[in-house]
Amino acid sequence: MSASRFALATLAMSLSLSAMGADSHHSGHGHGGSGGEPGEASAVSRTINIDMHDNYFEPESIDVKAGETVRFVVSNKGSLVHEFNVGTPDMHEARQVEMKMLVEHGVIQGGALNHAMMEMDMGGGHSMKQDDPNSVLLEPGDSREVVWKFTGAGDIEFACNVPGHYQAGMYGDVNVN
Template sequence: MNQRNLLASLVALTLSTSAFAAGEHGGHHGDDSIGEPGKAEDVSRTIDVSMLDNYYEPESISVKAGETVRFRVKNDGALVHEFNIGTADMHEAHQAEMQMMVEHGVIKGDRIDQEMMNMDMGDGHSMKHDDPNSVLMEPGETKEIIWTFTEATDLEFACNVPGHYQAGMYGDIDIE
């Protein structure tokens, strides 16, 4: 195989692997035990969350089973951060996807390359970060998630940008 064909094969393999890894974005990874997107008219309260480098304020959150909460999340840090609702296993799986976003230049320390995020990775997959249980934000941004907690389960909120979870950027969600 000549160098040109070898290079083309490696690029195709990289893109297909990336498409598989990034393909889960867009649906909270199919685990209904974490709850579901809520409706604004059902919100019982708003919880303000501040993301700093590398921790959250507050560090833990309590909700009731069946409660619909609006999370107003602000990135007060100097880096790109994520607020993601899930189980520890879900966060571990999501970290591999986030690593792909860094490797492909979507996440660049303190900014997000929106063009790269929308890049077609093949088979209709992109690197879009549009799960309803998660927001990815540049410094200074504020976004909201409206979420209904359907059952008592071991939940966390976490930042899955590479290294952030490992540095302690996660907190418990206690469901009463």
């Protein structure tokens, strides 16, 4: 096995283990302890537009009701790759480790994503595709939707977990009433 293939296989295993370990303590993307679950488009009560700029979101906080299903229309207005991810602070902390690996392995390249590498078969049906229901990873100028049902109160926020972005203030509060 070549060194680059070994590095990619190691990354895939690390991402899988990180996600599995995160779930065991109510963390990870879109799973237990998240204060929500993937929503059904037919149940959407309203749409919230989220603009991502280089290291901040507009709006910076949102109010939702427990049980409400929201469609987020997320647009990257910045010059760098950004993520919109709904979850708890613990989930974001775990996700930041994964995102760091994506940068280190060249998947995230400043203002671009290496789509070929994201789609690469890592074996066992695994890839580096970013397709979690509570998250979108966007290049500059891109826009996508996230439909999310807020199932209850808790410490919930939306954040960009690309290395350094959360620490620079790229997160916002979700106030569940």
